[in-house]
Amino acid sequence: MKIAPGLLGGGVMYKCDFCHHRLTAGKVPACVESCPNGAITFGTKEEIIKLARERAKEINGYIYGDKENGGTSVLYVSHIPFSEINEALIKQGAGDKKSGKPAMPTFTDNPSDAPEHLVKSLALAPLAGLLTAGITAYKTFTREGSKHEND
Template identity: 45%
Template sequence: MVKAILYLGNRCIGCRSCQVACKRWNELEAEKTELSQTWTNPPSLSAYTWNVILMNPLTDEKGFNIHFATLRCMHCKEPVCAAVCPVRAIYKDADTGAIVINSERCVGCLACVELCPFRIPKFAPGVGSAKCRFCIDRLKLGLKPACVQACPTEALTIDDREKIVELAKRWAGETKGYIYGLEEAGGTNVIMVLTAPPEKLGLPRVEKKSYLSSQAVQEAASLAATVSTMQQATETLKNISPGLLLAAGIGGIIALRMNRSKGQAEAVKAA
């Protein structure tokens, strides 16, 4: 059964236990970091930091308050990153709905980085593209994701997606909260109920539709399919130059960027 994580902003206290748990379980390297102007630390995601709690001091008719949100992979129901990866280093797990990157297969074309509507995957030399894996290894063992397990206030919950959707709607209705992730990018498996509008909390502004039909994504996906076929032929026949794969990938990405810069392709909205 496909799973989903629910994040409740009014239960989050910004303790960052989820960030620490993610680092420890996935054995991610420590980074030199600094507080942002809003006390978010580290300021954003990286190839070594897959989950960040955003802290947002806001003043409204109710006065001053600090609002929280979580920045992480949303695990889209229709993942653009998987569609555009030319070497099929990104896949969607049918059992859990997790979107997983095999960084060892990554060739650094940056297609996933450029075209993710949430701008989540991050690239680092020697690592490849990286992001939250939904703790798929823990899920396969019947365990909760490390972040969910570590949260002291139960601001994070995991369950079957249908149950999470019902819970999110009920919680939003009772608290007059803002739902994020239910319809964005065609729907995701990370759903948030926030205490302020998502755009005020540092979350990407994403349209409530699938991005797979956009021209930019279709062009990249077509290229990815071609390169993947070439790679399979290379592995099978051995007489095709391995450099051809790299050349095709680089050429395709350059062409894609040129099209985007000329306004011929639909631009995927950034935060």
Template identity: 35%
Template structure:
């Protein structure tokens, strides 16, 4: 038995109970949310390993050398030679463990926090992508369509946590204007949408030996998050941030303290309070006015992508 199978066998008992509820909610089109009890996470990395294994077939395989970009200030982002990096988000690592040491009860406590896309209720990445490459599904999953993404990184710019990461040298832009428009494809957690569609748990949840995560209808997960926070005297993050997300973290300490202790930077998100990006009148108006154009653009790019794939057969 390998390490992942061993860890799965330990944690399978409690997780199996959530599977029918999750599958039924997804089939009904209800938004699904995840609840993470950070007091349970031991930082073993089983979730990171499972995420990599389950999503490896979605990872980019870039063409080199990369097209020269104009203007030259547009830089290539290449992670293809650093695929083993697992201490931050990359196009090949959609989940990582962020660690913070804080004071609790007069003692230093180390907390481990699985970080990835929070799957916002009203995601700016999907609402403001100029090409319609990012979209939110009826079950609450926010996905980037790698077949039509041009790598412009608008999604990362408007994301309050700068989650999506770019890989140059891959995607549709190579067949359009590779030196003038686009710069690859953006990647992030898609909550194992293919597994969810089959009534299975996301790989990270299935593999966790500590039952850190649960998944189910948003209303149920939010109720459990508040009950858990009350039980431990803790705090909920994700309920209101950016107008609400479909990821709820329950911390035993204030998230302001955690945020101050985190190693933050590119690919390493913060835990600060976040205002609703789509609550901004300018962003909202832009999304409404651009919607018809974005829809047409997405349709055209989808057609071009299909022709591109057909030409390679």
């Protein structure tokens, strides 16, 4: 029985680990090194925020991700306000569940920071994990069982 290999990607992209193996060797992530336009920067959050503010000031631009959604770990600097980008995306059908295209709403608070959401998450996460493991095990065992019946 092989449960884990069925869960290890299956042709989909893995979550970015910031090239941990490169960082431990004193290198920057591969995407930073290989970006042809130098558009990707990597560093501490404080360094990146400072750099983003300097860049926004240079181009009279806007930063997205500094305060939005409670502050993110990824910042974007643009000549165009993100509210205008979001409006244009919505006009093209983004944010509509049927289109599958995401919009870029500007949230200044992160709703998941509220204590009641944290409690719900802590209560539901183990149950969701058990449910997922149970469904995966059931599918794996029934799939293997049907293989043996066909032999």
